[in-house]
Amino acid sequence: MWTLDELLDRVSAALTAEYSGAPNGRVRDVPDRRAVRWYATTGLVDRPSAMRGRTALYEKRHLLQLVAVKRLQSEGRTLAEIQAELAGATDTTLAAIARVPDGLLDSGDPPPRSEVRPRFWAEPVATPAPAPQAKAAPLNGVALGGGAVLLVPGAPTAADCADIAAAARPLLDLLAARGLLTNEREPS
Structure with missing residues (x-):
């Protein structure tokens, strides 16, 4: 699982090969955080798989969906056309469209379990011992x-x-x- 920023780094890396970018200049070559959230809201991309506190976590399918969307946009397709084509698409179908290098699909280590943060504000403040005063020469x-x-x-x-x-x-x-x-x- 990846955070949104990690996911976008992988999307950017995946699009470095065989990708000419958007043909009309009206669409970003690589989606930003806001676009990914909007895609998830509209159903173009699945919602995050999990949450770690307030941090959304994404998986391989999200990477495939985002890269597939950008590759189809580079062919001049509208988001409505892309949404109709990718609705219910399997991971195999998405992989064929996205052409993401295998190394980018590895999710790496599982995310660390959420640890309870120490309540630093509730602990007493430790007062340091006064430093010995050195006699300064004039x-x-x-x-x-x-x-x-x-x-x-x-x-x-x-x-x-x-x-x-x-x-x-x-x-x-x-x-x-x-x-x-x-x-x-x-x-x-």
């Missing part, structure tokens, strides 16, 4: 020039500041070239 700014300031923990000496400024020269050149330093920018 930050000090080292002026690099052009308005750039490097924040470092601790208290750098004058020699540290000079070495940091020298090491930052390539970065300052890049910032200046891109106009990102205050004294290098055009006034706005």
Whole structure:
């Protein structure tokens, strides 16, 4: 069994072979979710085989019906003509019209059983233990020039500041070239 989206993926894959699309451009080449629901309402396609909660589930026959409808539409037939032709059609008849590759007809694993969702809103809220507070060292700014300031923990000496400024020269050149330093920018 497949969900509607899974079914439409299979329909699309089935129609990639030997399918020229609708001849007049007034009909979609591949049905969308709304069209499938309408086809089921009008009896052109069987209603979903089962429901999982609010999710409709479809089977091999639905795939055959949808592909057959699209193949017949590509021949220029109206939905009324298609409905008359496919009314009461067996899976064998649908398979002959639809020509769906065998790999797409495999339903795969059965759908998982509906599991009862946990009632998360009814359970007490767990309060996390407070994280231990790390002692943060005070930050000090080292002026690099052009308005750039490097924040470092601790208290750098004058020699540290000079070495940091020298090491930052390539970065300052890049910032200046891109106009990102205050004294290098055009006034706005």
